Amino acid sequence: MERYLRYPEQKGGLIELADGRLMGIIRGLLKFYSEDRGRTYSEPEPLLADGEQISGFGDPGGVLRLRSGAIGITYLGPLEPEDFPGFGPLAPGRSSEKQRALYFRKSTDEGQTWSPAQRVAGPGVAQSYSLHDTIICLQNGRLVWPCYGGVRGYRPTNPPKVEGLERGIGHLWYTEALSPTKIYYSDDEGKTWSVSDGDLMLWLDGGQGNLDALHEPTVAEAKDGRLVLLARCGQMRVVQSFSYDQGKTWTLPELSELNSANAPIRVRRIPTTGDLMVVWNQVTAEEHRSGYGRYRLSAAISKDSGQTWTNFRNIHVSPGLNESPRVSDSEAAGFVRPGSNAKPGAPMPDNPVQGYLRASYANLFFVGDEVLIEHDYWYQTDPFHSHEVPERWKHLTKDRNRQTSTGHKLSSLPRKLHILPLSWFYTDCSP
Amino acid sequence: MCQVAFCLRGKRVRIDHDTTFVETREIPAIHSGGPSSAAGRRQTECYKRLTSRGLRYEGGLTIMGRERSHCMQRRDFLKTAGLATGGALVSGTQARADHHLEALPLSGAMFRRQNGQIVLMGRGVNFSVSDNGGQSWSTPKPLVSDGEAVRADGDVVGLLRLASGKVVLSYVRSRQDGTRRRQGIFLRTSADDGHTWSGESTLTPFPDDDLSALHASMVQLRSGRLVLPAYARYSHDYPGRPRGLGSTWLPEYRITVILASDDEGRTWQYSPGLHLWKDLGHGGLVGCGEANVVETKDGRLMMLASTTNMRMVSSYSSDGGETWSYVDLNDLSTSDAPLRLVRNPQTDDLLLVWNQVTAREHRDGFGRGRLSMAVSRDSGETWDDFTSLATSPGMERVARVVDTEPPGFVREGENMSPGQVPDNAMGGIVCSTRPNVSFLEGEVLIDYRRWFIPNLWASESERQEITQAVHVLPTA
Numbered sequence: 001m002e003r004y005l006r007y008p009e010q011k012g013g014l015i016e017l018a019d020g021r022l023m024g025i026i027r028g029l030l031k032f033y034s035e036d037r038g039r040t041y042s043e044p045e046p047l048l049a050d051g052e053q054i055s056g057f058g059d060p061g062g063v064l065r066l067r068s069g070a071i072g073i074t075y076l077g078p079l080e081p082e083d084f085p086g087f088g089p090l091a092p093g094r095s096s097e098k099q100r101a102l103y104f105r106k107s108t109d110e111g112q113t114w115s116p117a118q119r120v121a122g123p124g125v126a127q128s129y130s131l132h133d134t135i136i137c138l139q140n141g142r143l144v145w146p147c148y149g150g151v152r153g154y155r156p157t158n159p160p161k162v163e164g165l166e167r168g169i170g171h172l173w174y175t176e177a178l179s180p181t182k183i184y185y186s187d188d189e190g191k192t193w194s195v196s197d198g199d200l201m202l203w204l205d206g207g208q209g210n211l212d213a214l215h216e217p218t219v220a221e222a223k224d225g226r227l228v229l230l231a232r233c234g235q236m237r238v239v240q241s242f243s244y245d246q247g248k249t250w251t252l253p254e255l256s257e258l259n260s261a262n263a264p265i266r267v268r269r270i271p272t273t274g275d276l277m278v279v280w281n282q283v284t285a286e287e288h289r290s291g292y293g294r295y296r297l298s299a300a301i302s303k304d305s306g307q308t309w310t311n312f313r314n315i316h317v318s319p320g321l322n323e324s325p326r327v328s329d330s331e332a333a334g335f336v337r338p339g340s341n342a343k344p345g346a347p348m349p350d351n352p353v354q355g356y357l358r359a360s361y362a363n364l365f366f367v368g369d370e371v372l373i374e375h376d377y378w379y380q381t382d383p384f385h386s387h388e389v390p391e392r393w394k395h396l397t398k399d400r401n402r403q404t405s406t407g408h409k410l411s412s413l414p415r416k417l418h419i420l421p422l423s424w425f426y427t428d429c430s431p
Numbered sequence: 432m433c434q435v436a437f438c439l440r441g442k443r444v445r446i447d448h449d450t451t452f453v454e455t456r457e458i459p460a461i462h463s464g465g466p467s468s469a470a471g472r473r474q475t476e477c478y479k480r481l482t483s484r485g486l487r488y489e490g491g492l493t494i495m496g497r498e499r500s501h502c503m504q505r506r507d508f509l510k511t512a513g514l515a516t517g518g519a520l521v522s523g524t525q526a527r528a529d530h531h532l533e534a535l536p537l538s539g540a541m542f543r544r545q546n547g548q549i550v551l552m553g554r555g556v557n558f559s560v561s562d563n564g565g566q567s568w569s570t571p572k573p574l575v576s577d578g579e580a581v582r583a584d585g586d587v588v589g590l591l592r593l594a595s596g597k598v599v600l601s602y603v604r605s606r607q608d609g610t611r612r613r614q615g616i617f618l619r620t621s622a623d624d625g626h627t628w629s630g631e632s633t634l635t636p637f638p639d640d641d642l643s644a645l646h647a648s649m650v651q652l653r654s655g656r657l658v659l660p661a662y663a664r665y666s667h668d669y670p671g672r673p674r675g676l677g678s679t680w681l682p683e684y685r686i687t688v689i690l691a692s693d694d695e696g697r698t699w700q701y702s703p704g705l706h707l708w709k710d711l712g713h714g715g716l717v718g719c720g721e722a723n724v725v726e727t728k729d730g731r732l733m734m735l736a737s738t739t740n741m742r743m744v745s746s747y748s749s750d751g752g753e754t755w756s757y758v759d760l761n762d763l764s765t766s767d768a769p770l771r772l773v774r775n776p777q778t779d780d781l782l783l784v785w786n787q788v789t790a791r792e793h794r795d796g797f798g799r800g801r802l803s804m805a806v807s808r809d810s811g812e813t814w815d816d817f818t819s820l821a822t823s824p825g826m827e828r829v830a831r832v833v834d835t836e837p838p839g840f841v842r843e844g845e846n847m848s849p850g851q852v853p854d855n856a857m858g859g860i861v862c863s864t865r866p867n868v869s870f871l872e873g874e875v876l877i878d879y880r881r882w883f884i885p886n887l888w889a890s891e892s893e894r895q896e897i898t899q900a901v902h903v904l905p906t907a
Contacts, residue, residue: 122638125640151663154758158756199667201684207679207842210714212716251670335713
């Protein structure tokens with residue numbers, strides 16, 4: 001049923017070309033091909049425009065097929081002060097001079113050449129960003145790109161200890177600022193862009209609980225025409241919001257029924273059925289406190305346009321965790337600090353791998369009757385890296401020197417690919 | 432009632448220990464857009480109505496006493512003790528004919544020219560001058576530079592004389608950028624006492640920025656560094672939301688960015704964003720905007736801002752505003768309304784003016800009904816000398832408000848139904864808000880905008896008796 005394959009070690013997107021090959025675009029704006037429906041991949045190579053490599057940074061890299069048949073890519077690219085004349089010069093020597101913006105380009109020759117870059121958002125004191133490969137094309141041709149970003153939060157001098165520690169693991173151990181979500185959309189295949197009304201954020205308990213961030217949103221067009229936005233937050237649930245006008249206005253974000261770590265969620269429309277599929281880290285608050293927040297990766301399907309979810313499946317479960325496909329949380333939604341019950345120096349876990357295998361930052365693609373799900377995949381002895389990694393797991397640890405054979409930098413984390421028949425997600429619907 | 436008397440500017444002044452202000456003036460304000468704006472026209476009409484009824488604005492008159500009658504009408508209240516909390520609107524029979532009209536016609540910022548003339552600038556940009564120490568003011572008119580009006584639909588966020596002798600003017604103007612409106616902060620300097628101005632430059636570093644700041648909040652540090660506590664604002668006016676008042680009826684988040692310049696405004700740097708991470712995250716994120724920054728006597732910078740959680744937040748910087756201590760709540764009760772924090776140049780003590788209210792008062796719609804003042808002699812660590820400058824009918828007159836409710840989110844007016852008239856003697860609310868403090872040779876001038884509304888849900892066009900109330904106190 002399931003095949004584990006290596007996948008280019010970087011976040012990105014994947015589309016099917018006219019000649020039947022798959023083409024991937026990954027962070028750093030490298031491209032690769034697969035001629036066997038995702039079983040093997042070519043070595044990533046730079047994406048060129050006019051003979052020069054297109055500079056792209058960070059996660060926002062993505063690729064999609066447009067309604068016209070052209071291909072679009074998104075990325076975070078550099079710019080110089082000359083690119084925005086008339087705005088305030090920064091004081092000399094400020095690192096913040098290095099500004100970036102979100103860009104879109106289009107190709108009408110299956111990715112051989114690319115149009116000039118079109119700036120979609122940024123630069124700003126409030127930085128714009130997106131999870132990788134989140135842009136989608138609606139049935140009517142509109143491009144919708146959910147992004148987020150805000151003013152970078154301060155790091156206090158002499159910060160207070162949190163949970164008795166100077167520093168914990170993961171997020172929510174310091175004063176992260178809120179990064180509101182904005183949805184950009186284009187009706188002319190990326191020439192001009194508009195932005196949704198308002199800034200989406202999580203208003204806890206109608207404001208009584210103040211605010212929480214709504215990070216790394218993804219969007220899918222449901223079969224009833226609404227857009228479904230899912231995103232992460234710090235409250236142990238996936239956040240959801242809906243748009244009934246193709247992305248201009250959005251409902252008040254609310255917590256969904258999907259329990260989740262503060263980790264990325266990916267939602268896509270299943271082309272053949274119109275249902276929605278979600279892939280995310282399905283964990284309980286207690287698991288999250290223990291440091292297991294990203295060690296179960298699950299999938300589910302919604303047949304009612306994102307209102308309810310069924311057909312739960314586990315894509316990956318680290319040894320030591322409950323393998324039930326539906327892991328409901330009996331705790332009410334609320335703020336949970338990842339790994340707050342974990343302490344440095346704890347003994348190696350007593351499980352078959354003497355550690356944990358993490359799976360997060362997933363993406364999924366539908367190719368024919370198969371679903372390709374890829375995610376980062378790495379080994380840790382414990383959340384604080386208190387012990388030496390056993391030899392047999394060293395190939396799954398963080399390595400900042402990963403690069404292509406041509407010297408282009410890859411992610412420090414390995415990635416893993418699952419190829420699954422779509423029918424597997426529909427058989428035996430009981431969770 | 433304890434009273435003392437002394438002379439100020441040749442006028443005999445009495446002090447009531449309860450109301451405590453020394454000298455008050457009632458002044459017609461001109462609001463955004465200047466005298467030709469709708470608000471300005473309403474103001475002018477207000478002034479005409481008052482004068483036609485035998486009422487007169489008079490400067491230098493001390494108003495004493497307190498609200499005496501439970502059945503007092505609003506007009507009576509405004510004529511007598513009620514406005515003792517903020518102004519000196521008096522009947523014609525009480526007015527002294529030899530007194531001229533004193534007017535602070537703009538809400539903004541001011542500086543003093545070398546020849547002693549005071550220049551006041553506000554939205555527009557409109558400006559007015561006073562040649563008699565602020566006793567009277569010229570009719571506001573648009574500021575022109577090189578034959579063109581200096582445009583600002585937002586506040587004048589800075590107008591100050593620099594250590595070098597130059598004058599810097601900074602203001603906010605919005606622009607349409609595709610489908611959204613963005614605010615930018617602009618700057619001009621003058622080397623000739625504000626008679627001519629340089630070309631416009633911008634503090635807003637990038638095209639995507641949407642920054643604003645509280646009026647008159649730019650300061651110059653002893654080092655010469657210019658500092659402006661700007662903020663970005665985010666909100667989500669989602670479809671079908673319940674309609675209430677203020678910023679607590681929809682998700683809103685503000686984050687403060689400290690802009691700083693070491694070359695008199697030519698180039699700028701910005702700090703990471705300041706906000707409240709309440710209870711180390713368990714209490715959610717709380718926005719922080721319209722902040723004030725002041726240089727304390729111990730050489731630090733102090734940032735102070737109001738929040739939606741009924742307390743202020745504060746933070747300190749020991750490196751001129753580049754890094755900041757953990758932003759935390761203090762024990763000063765406040766609604767989510769602008770406050771003013773300044774340093775007394777003579778004593779280096781800090782002076783704070785703000786809407787000091789309880790959570791209950793805020794729910795009842797009186798979030799801007801009490802305006803208070805306090806002094807800190809230890810760089811903002813503790814506060815003393817609490818004083819009430821203005822108190823709306825329906826509120827208790829107290830100098831120090833200690834709220835027994837813990838800090839928490841409070842929705843403005845949530846105890847009131849739309850259109851509900853408050854059950855008090857005036858059948859309405861007197862709002863006193865957006866204070867500013869100016870130091871003028873031995874005197875400190877505290878001005879704030881005040882209006883009457885018959886109920887909390889009244890629209891801006893239903894505001895009545897809009898004034899720019901002023902208190903004048905000796906700096907010492």
